[in-house]
Amino acid sequence: MSINLEREKAVLPGANSSEAKPNSIASILFGGTVVSMLVALYFIFIYAAEEKTMGAAQKIFYFHVSSAWLAFMAFFVTFVFSILFLIKRKRIFDTYAYVSAEIGIVFTIIVLTTGPIWAKSSWNTWWVWEPRLITTLILFFIYIAYIMIRQMDGVWDKKARLAAVFGIIGFADVPIVFFAIRWWQTKFHPIVFGNGPSQQGGGIDGSMLTALFVSLAAFTILYSYLLHKGVTFENMKLRVERYKEKLRADMEQ
Amino acid sequence: MNLFRTALFLAKKDLYSELKTKQILTTQIIFAGLVIVVFSFAFDPANNTTRAVIPGVIWVIIVFAGILGLNRSFISEQRNDTMQGLLVAPMEAASIYLGKFLANFTMMLVVEIVSIPFLFLLFDFKFFGSLPYFLLVVFLGSFGFIAIGTFLAALAANSKSSEMLLPLLLFPITTPILIGVVQATKIILMNMEKISSAIAWIQLVTAYDLIFFVVCFLLIDYVLEV
Amino acid sequence: MMIEIKKLTKQADNKLILRGVDLSIKKGETVAILGPNGAGKSTLLKVLASLIKPTSGQVLMNGLELRKNQILIKKLLGYLPHSSLLYDHYSPLENLVFFGNIYGVKAVEQKARTLVKDVGLSFFLNEPVKNFSRGMIQRIAIARAIIHDPEILLLDEPHTGLDQRAIAILNNVILSMKEKGTTTLMVTHDFKQAAEICDRIIIVKNGKIVDDFRIQNDNLSFVTEKYELQVEGVS
Numbered sequence: 001m002s003i004n005l006e007r008e009k010a011v012l013p014g015a016n017s018s019e020a021k022p023n024s025i026a027s028i029l030f031g032g033t034v035v036s037m038l039v040a041l042y043f044i045f046i047y048a049a050e051e052k053t054m055g056a057a058q059k060i061f062y063f064h065v066s067s068a069w070l071a072f073m074a075f076f077v078t079f080v081f082s083i084l085f086l087i088k089r090k091r092i093f094d095t096y097a098y099v100s101a102e103i104g105i106v107f108t109i110i111v112l113t114t115g116p117i118w119a120k121s122s123w124n125t126w127w128v129w130e131p132r133l134i135t136t137l138i139l140f141f142i143y144i145a146y147i148m149i150r151q152m153d154g155v156w157d158k159k160a161r162l163a164a165v166f167g168i169i170g171f172a173d174v175p176i177v178f179f180a181i182r183w184w185q186t187k188f189h190p191i192v193f194g195n196g197p198s199q200q201g202g203g204i205d206g207s208m209l210t211a212l213f214v215s216l217a218a219f220t221i222l223y224s225y226l227l228h229k230g231v232t233f234e235n236m237k238l239r240v241e242r243y244k245e246k247l248r249a250d251m252e253q
Numbered sequence: 254m255n256l257f258r259t260a261l262f263l264a265k266k267d268l269y270s271e272l273k274t275k276q277i278l279t280t281q282i283i284f285a286g287l288v289i290v291v292f293s294f295a296f297d298p299a300n301n302t303t304r305a306v307i308p309g310v311i312w313v314i315i316v317f318a319g320i321l322g323l324n325r326s327f328i329s330e331q332r333n334d335t336m337q338g339l340l341v342a343p344m345e346a347a348s349i350y351l352g353k354f355l356a357n358f359t360m361m362l363v364v365e366i367v368s369i370p371f372l373f374l375l376f377d378f379k380f381f382g383s384l385p386y387f388l389l390v391v392f393l394g395s396f397g398f399i400a401i402g403t404f405l406a407a408l409a410a411n412s413k414s415s416e417m418l419l420p421l422l423l424f425p426i427t428t429p430i431l432i433g434v435v436q437a438t439k440i441i442l443m444n445m446e447k448i449s450s451a452i453a454w455i456q457l458v459t460a461y462d463l464i465f466f467v468v469c470f471l472l473i474d475y476v477l478e479v
Numbered sequence: 480m481m482i483e484i485k486k487l488t489k490q491a492d493n494k495l496i497l498r499g500v501d502l503s504i505k506k507g508e509t510v511a512i513l514g515p516n517g518a519g520k521s522t523l524l525k526v527l528a529s530l531i532k533p534t535s536g537q538v539l540m541n542g543l544e545l546r547k548n549q550i551l552i553k554k555l556l557g558y559l560p561h562s563s564l565l566y567d568h569y570s571p572l573e574n575l576v577f578f579g580n581i582y583g584v585k586a587v588e589q590k591a592r593t594l595v596k597d598v599g600l601s602f603f604l605n606e607p608v609k610n611f612s613r614g615m616i617q618r619i620a621i622a623r624a625i626i627h628d629p630e631i632l633l634l635d636e637p638h639t640g641l642d643q644r645a646i647a648i649l650n651n652v653i654l655s656m657k658e659k660g661t662t663t664l665m666v667t668h669d670f671k672q673a674a675e676i677c678d679r680i681i682i683v684k685n686g687k688i689v690d691d692f693r694i695q696n697d698n699l700s701f702v703t704e705k706y707e708l709q710v711e712g713v714s
Contacts, residue, residue, distance in 0.1 A: 086475055141425040148421055152412040155492045162408050165475050166422065169401075172468055173426050176461060180429035183457070184436060245493040255550075262580045266566070273568055338564035338623075341528050342581045343553040479530045 026232065029225035033218075040218035043211040058122075062212060064114040066219040067107040068136060074104030074223065075139060075171060078146070082167035085160060091238070092231075094160035097167060098150065099230035103223060105143040111136050131182040138177050142170040256351065259344045263352025267326070268359060277322050278360055285318040285368035289375055298376045307378055308438035311369060312431060315395060318364050319357075323402040324419050326353050327410035340479060350473040354403045361395050382442040390441060390455060394434035397462040401426055404469040407476050426465075433458040480542070481506040481631065481662045482527070487536035489522055489686075496522045498686035500536070504679075506630075509653070509663040511673035513702075514683035515710050520666040521560075523683065524633050527664070528558040540631065554582065557629030557661075559637055563620040567609035571595050571619045574608060575626050582627035594622040598648055614645035621652055632656055634665040638672050650676055670706070674699040682709050 044062045081097035084090075115133050116126045127133075149163045271277055292310050296303045330336040339349055369391070373380065380387075402423055409419040437454035440447045482504040489497040496519045504510055512520050525531040526538065529549055538545040540552050558564075565574050572591050579587035595604050598618040603611070608619060617637065624632065632653070638646055653663060653676055667673050673680060674697045682690040682705065689709050694701055 138425050138428050141421075145418075145422045145425060148418060149408070149412075152418075154411065157491075158411060161475055161478065162411060165408065165472050166405075168472065169404075169426060169465075169468065172464065173429070176429045176464070180432045180457060183453075184432050242493055249494075259581050262577065266577050270566065270568060332567060333565055334560065334562035335564055335566055337530060337558075337560065337562070338578065339581075340530060341553060341556065341558045342578065343550045343583075344581055345550070478532070479525075 023232070026225075026228060029221070029228055032221045033225045036214075036218035036221045040211075040215040043214040047207055047211055058118075060114050060118050062215045064111060064118060065212060066215045067110040067114065068132070069216055070219050070223050071104050071108040071111055071136060071139060072174070073220070074100045074107065075143070075167075075174070077227075078104065078167050079171035082164035082171075085164045086168075089157070091156070091160070092235075094156075094164065095231050095234045095238075096227070097164065099227055099234060101143055101146050101167075102230065103226050105140065105147065108136060108140045108143060112140060129185065131178055131185055134181050135174065135178045139174060142173065146170060255343075256345055256348045259342075259348045260351035260355065263339070263344075263349060264355035264359070267353065267356035271356075271360065277325050278363060281318040281321050281360070281364045282367050284321060285314045285364060286371060288314045288317060289368065289372050293375050303376065304378065304443065305439075307372070307376060308435050308442055310376075311372065311391075311438060312394070312435050314368055314372065315361070315365060315391075316398065316427075316431070318368070319361055319395075319398060319402060320420055320423065322357055322360050322364075323399070323406040323423075324409070324416050326357050326403065327406050328415060331410070337479075340477065346474045346477040347470050349477060350403060350407065350469065353407070354400060357403050358396065358399045361399050362392075365391060365395065380442070382445055383448075386441045386448070386451065386455075387438070390434055390437045390451075390458070393455065393458050393462060394430060397430045397458060397465060398427055400462065400466045400469060404465075404473060404476070407473065430458055430461050433461070480504070481508075481540065482664075483537075483539040484527075485537040485539075487523075487526065487538065488534045489519075489526060489531065490534045496686055497526070497533070500683075500686070500688055502681070502688060502691075504662060504664070506662055507657070507660050508679055509657055509677045510665070510679045510681060511677040512664060512666045512681050512683055513668070513670070513673060513706055518683045519686040520683050521635055524558075524560075524635050524664065524666055527631075528556060528633050529553060530558075554627070555630040557624040557627070557632045559620055559624040559633070560635045561639070563608075563616045564623060565608050565616065565619060568607050570603075570605045570607055571600060571622070572604050574619065575623060578623050579626045584627050587626075590626065591622075594626060595619070598622050598652065613640050614642050617641055617645060618648055621649055625652065625656060628659070630661060632661050632663040634663065634667075636667055637665065638667060638669045646672070670702050671699055674702050680705070682706060684709060 040062075044059055077100040078097045081093045081100065085093035085097060112133075115128070115136075119125050119128050146163055146166055149166055150159050152159050152162075289310070292306075292313075296306050296310075327336075330339065340346075372378070402419075405422045405426070406415075406419055409415040409422060412418045433454045437451045437458070440451035440454075480503055482502070484500055484502040487497055487500040488495065500519075500523060512523065514520050522531060526533050527540075527545075529545060529552065541555060543552055545552055566577070569577070572588070572595065575591035575594060576587050579591060584590055592601075592604065595601055598621065600615060600618055603615065608616065611619070617640075621637065624634075634653075637649055641649065650672065653665075657663060657676075663677075665673070665677065674694060677694070679691070679693050680702055681688055690705055692705060
């Protein structure tokens, strides 16, 4: 061991804080989100006809279905990025998969809360045993399992790899769950819902359909914004870690 | 084929060591027995409507007893890092998966052979249905459960809290198979007239078994990679 | 060329463990890998044993690329890490037979018995390994590593914690493998053993090879001198 106790450590050079460049994609997405959400709200509350039997409470249907659309789409995105990660092993793919899962689970919770609220106000029952809702419940647990894998202690690439594998397995499972439950329900408990949480009942009003599509579009833009924001944030965290590691290595020299 | 040969050696090693220590099997069987006793308190065996619950109870004990064994199958390879010994050997990851699967499946069958008759005994269940179909359903259901269970056990073994993680991973994924086998068992044990529906459920379970067995085979390399 | 390593790097969690290792080892050489803690010696060995995937670079063994011919190369490798890789409740015989079968060894039980005798533990042939002392475990562990007569032997600090008798037996095994033409790589902190057994020394520091020389006549002081030069710096 070299006995150089008096070696002076140079004072760290000062860093000039640079102006943060305004991120154009983020601003576009944010603007897009705000605009489309406002448009969607207009369509939902003003444009779309009010449902005859359930009244204004039925409007929760738009949020419910749009959230469900996001919940499943987010998992599909996680699935795609999981496969990409396993093949290419680039960290960015893993980050996308993870952020998408975080967004997905939030919207899954929204579906699982708006569902009972709607059910209670319409048919006076808190839970409905119907395929789409149960599948969403299972999706919720699959999301939780995915996130729990990432809470493991260990190096990031092991967690990322295992989570990616589970993302693939989980995604393969969801359609099978849906069909199994649907089979189960129709074969043995034929429940006619009418204007159920999933069925659009006898015929959906044209204006309602338009409003639905508008809200689906708005939610999708919201999702893109959240995904972009989340990934940017994660990347910043990673960069800070890298700088810390570099500093540590430099100090040890 | 080398894949099967080495898998068989691994399965034999696991089963032989289980024969020596008898740790896992006895835990599983005792646990199954306890669950059955608890259920007999929860659901009155004398009551005739309890019969409707039996199909579900069968599968609950299979799942809970199975999980005990599944977790241990990979944790046991952490002692002295013997997993490294398997990975360094000229043995495919798929072979390790297959070997562990065979060992776990055999143990599961043993647990079932002991505990299901015990369940019928305690609940005074008269077996009216078709035995061959019943055995088929139990076999197929356990096959799928252990196939995906072994895979997820390998995944969960990487975590320090693997006993907690494995059920979390396993239950959502095995939902379809549970629905299928419970429905099929119910029909086979009690409503033999609806046998065609039971066959349809059996087909679902078989499809699940095949799909996930193949998927696990393909993905096991990524899980066992160091 | 038995082992060829080209520009090998390994990064784990933002830290570069191996920073470009280039190494060529001929068949039959016995090489010691020395270096301070954390230099990357064990990682290098694990990459060769195909337990860790490198971040970049190429590894060739017996002319075959490690990435593509895993099963073929693994048949040639014998690996002995810090852990014993033995099944506790199995006896030495059972352990060796199990691994021998996986490696496809013919007449495996006979071979296992001979090996157990060679390491001087015939008396304990059928005792479960969990009752063994460290020295006994290491002896069975080395037997396990060579049950299939590997052409390449990778040893990670094999002499740690062994008494004189066990060290002697271990060295005998390594030297008899050497006579069969086995290429041996040994990571060690024990200069004396390195000088005695090996004919080539490699010093690894900070993930790079900083020295690579042959030694003659078990010249221990030469090794120590070279090591201190590299590791402790000229003060």
